[in-house]
Amino acid sequence: MASFKRLPLNSTIRWLCSRYTTSVTVITRVERGSLACSGHIAQCRFVHSSGTGASQASPNATPQRLPFSRISPEDLTFFRQLLPGRAITDPDMLESCNVDWLKSVRGNSEVLLRPKTTDEVSQILRYCNERNLAVNPQGGNTGLVGGSVPVFDEIVLSTALMNQVLTFDSVSGILTCQAGCVLETLSQYLEERDFIMPLDLGAKGSCHIGGNVSTNAGGLRLLRYGSLRGTVLGLEAVLADGKVLNCLSTLRKDNTGYDLKQLFIGSEGTLGIITAVSILCPRKPKAVNVAFLGCSSFEALLETFRCCRGRLGEILSAFEFLDAACMNLLVKHLKLSNPITESPFYIVIETAGSDAAHDEEKLHNFLEEVMTSSLVTDGTVATEEAKIKALWSLRERITEALTHDGYTYKYDISLPVEKIYQLVTDMREHLGDRAKNVVGYGHVGDGNLHLNITSPSKDPSLLAAIEPYVYEWTSSCQGSISAEHGLGLKKRNYIYYSKSSEAVGLMGDIKAMLDPKGILNPYKTLPDDLHS
Numbered sequence: 001m002a003s004f005k006r007l008p009l010n011s012t013i014r015w016l017c018s019r020y021t022t023s024v025t026v027i028t029r030v031e032r033g034s035l036a037c038s039g040h041i042a043q044c045r046f047v048h049s050s051g052t053g054a055s056q057a058s059p060n061a062t063p064q065r066l067p068f069s070r071i072s073p074e075d076l077t078f079f080r081q082l083l084p085g086r087a088i089t090d091p092d093m094l095e096s097c098n099v100d101w102l103k104s105v106r107g108n109s110e111v112l113l114r115p116k117t118t119d120e121v122s123q124i125l126r127y128c129n130e131r132n133l134a135v136n137p138q139g140g141n142t143g144l145v146g147g148s149v150p151v152f153d154e155i156v157l158s159t160a161l162m163n164q165v166l167t168f169d170s171v172s173g174i175l176t177c178q179a180g181c182v183l184e185t186l187s188q189y190l191e192e193r194d195f196i197m198p199l200d201l202g203a204k205g206s207c208h209i210g211g212n213v214s215t216n217a218g219g220l221r222l223l224r225y226g227s228l229r230g231t232v233l234g235l236e237a238v239l240a241d242g243k244v245l246n247c248l249s250t251l252r253k254d255n256t257g258y259d260l261k262q263l264f265i266g267s268e269g270t271l272g273i274i275t276a277v278s279i280l281c282p283r284k285p286k287a288v289n290v291a292f293l294g295c296s297s298f299e300a301l302l303e304t305f306r307c308c309r310g311r312l313g314e315i316l317s318a319f320e321f322l323d324a325a326c327m328n329l330l331v332k333h334l335k336l337s338n339p340i341t342e343s344p345f346y347i348v349i350e351t352a353g354s355d356a357a358h359d360e361e362k363l364h365n366f367l368e369e370v371m372t373s374s375l376v377t378d379g380t381v382a383t384e385e386a387k388i389k390a391l392w393s394l395r396e397r398i399t400e401a402l403t404h405d406g407y408t409y410k411y412d413i414s415l416p417v418e419k420i421y422q423l424v425t426d427m428r429e430h431l432g433d434r435a436k437n438v439v440g441y442g443h444v445g446d447g448n449l450h451l452n453i454t455s456p457s458k459d460p461s462l463l464a465a466i467e468p469y470v471y472e473w474t475s476s477c478q479g480s481i482s483a484e485h486g487l488g489l490k491k492r493n494y495i496y497y498s499k500s501s502e503a504v505g506l507m508g509d510i511k512a513m514l515d516p517k518g519i520l521n522p523y524k525t526l527p528d529d530l531h532s
């Protein structure tokens with residue numbers, strides 16, 4: 001986050017609340033049956049069961065290894081010739097790409113390929129498709145649903161060396177870059193040119209833009225800049241047979257036929273491997289403020305959100321929340337300190353605008369209203385970079401704090417905004433003392449709850465109590481069981497809670513057309529019943 005000087009550093013503003021004076025310191029599915037296929041003439045067809053509602057398969061079971069070929073010495077020779085020094089078989093080097101960030105899913109790949117160019121990706125996929133070798137595309141490996149690591153012995157194709165910015169147009173703000181650029185590196189590149197990336201997320205130091213686009217990552221700024229489905233103007237993808245699909249448009253408007261890039265956004269590398277993207281970037285705001293506020297109830301928090309949108313309008317860039325249980329974990333495991341009085345709920349509000357005085361006045365009027373009406377009970381505001389970062393840490397580092405609390409069951413749910421915390425409350429009551437902690441946080445502005453449940457260790461009986469309860473609850477509110485993390489391996493069999501069997505069936509048809517042998521990121525996204 002850049003340094004945006006605004007309100008006077010460390011100055012204190014006092015709002016007279018109706019009850020007391022509060023100090024605010026001014027300071028972010030494959031009928032692969034017939035894939036009993038021999039060698040490289042394998043054919044499979046994606047079919048689907050009809051009208052069954054939720055999947056009948058055992059949803060959390062490890063899938064069966066599909067009959068892909070095993071890597072042979074000849075295969076290794078091919079890869080080594082194509083990618084000298086970049087076809088890795090050293091087990092130590094393979095270790096980190098076989099396990100996910102949460103250390104909850106582990107594959108057994110024996111080959112890591114590190115292409116630098118689209119042509120190399122194309123040659124790899126053409127070869128793998130002919131040989132019926134499965135491929136696991138991998139970016140920064142920061143995914144939370146087991147989508148970015150192999151399940152069995154899939155070849156890992158890493159985008160790490162595809163990290164070049166290709167073009168940047170400072171008039172239109174359109175950046176074109178390779179898929180392996182790290183999000184934070186792109187942010188720095190753009191900030192030097194007075195622009196920013198339209199997305200920001202806690203994993204920015206490691207995640208790759210290609211992975212972000214493949215998963216349609218949401219993050220902290222979606223409220224303001226919208227989803228990647230809007231800001232990604234074009235992309236280049238390599239199809240399973242090695243064909244390069246160049247949709248790397250830099251046009252804001254283009255209604256010539258189907259918008260094919262959308263197929264690759266959010267499909268988790270199951271339809272093609274994204275090798276480059278063009279993305280529309282906003283100007284770097286001249287003034288940024290971050291407010292960290294306390295609320296005594298979720299109802300008050302929602303009312304604060306309503307007021308915030310009205311008062312701050314176009315300068316509002318984030319409205320995030322965490323509950324008291326999250327704060328306890330941040331303090332306990334990360335030794336972060338709570339900058340305000342203990343509250344049942346906390347809000348992080350960010351404003352980003354072009355006129356400091358105008359933004360200050362709007363923020364002041366908003367804070368005055370929510371504090372005098374006791375919607376907000378305490379708060380602190382930052383304008384200086386270090387303090388903005390410190391306040392944002394309290395939201396961005398919750399995932400990290402949870403990893404120190406034990407095994408974490410993670411749910412990423414979209415709901416009508418007024419219902420998002422009811423799920424946390426109901427889950428706590430439903431689980432009683434079976435869970436160590438049940439916490440809720442997330443993107444209020446996007447109606448996106450992160451419900452996380454910890455346990456001293458992996459606990460199948462706890463999991464049986466959580467699922468399918470959480471999915472039934474969500475489905476009963478017409479919510480989404482994956483708002484922004486994707487389905488990956490972990491959630492693939494729950495897709496029917498959010499999508500009709502017709503919709504899932506069509507997904508299977510698209511998969512069969514683009515990747516008839518199913519070599520791209522198998523076992524992910526689509527449910528197992530499409531494979532039976």
Ligand SMILES: O=C(O)CC[C@@H](O)C(=O)O
Nearest residue numbers: 202396399410411450452
């Ligand atoms: O760890 C999680 O459940 C959420 C991670 C991320 O989407 C966030 O918003 O912090």
Ligand SMILES: [Zn+2]
Nearest residue numbers: 219443450484
């Ligand atoms: Zn999130």
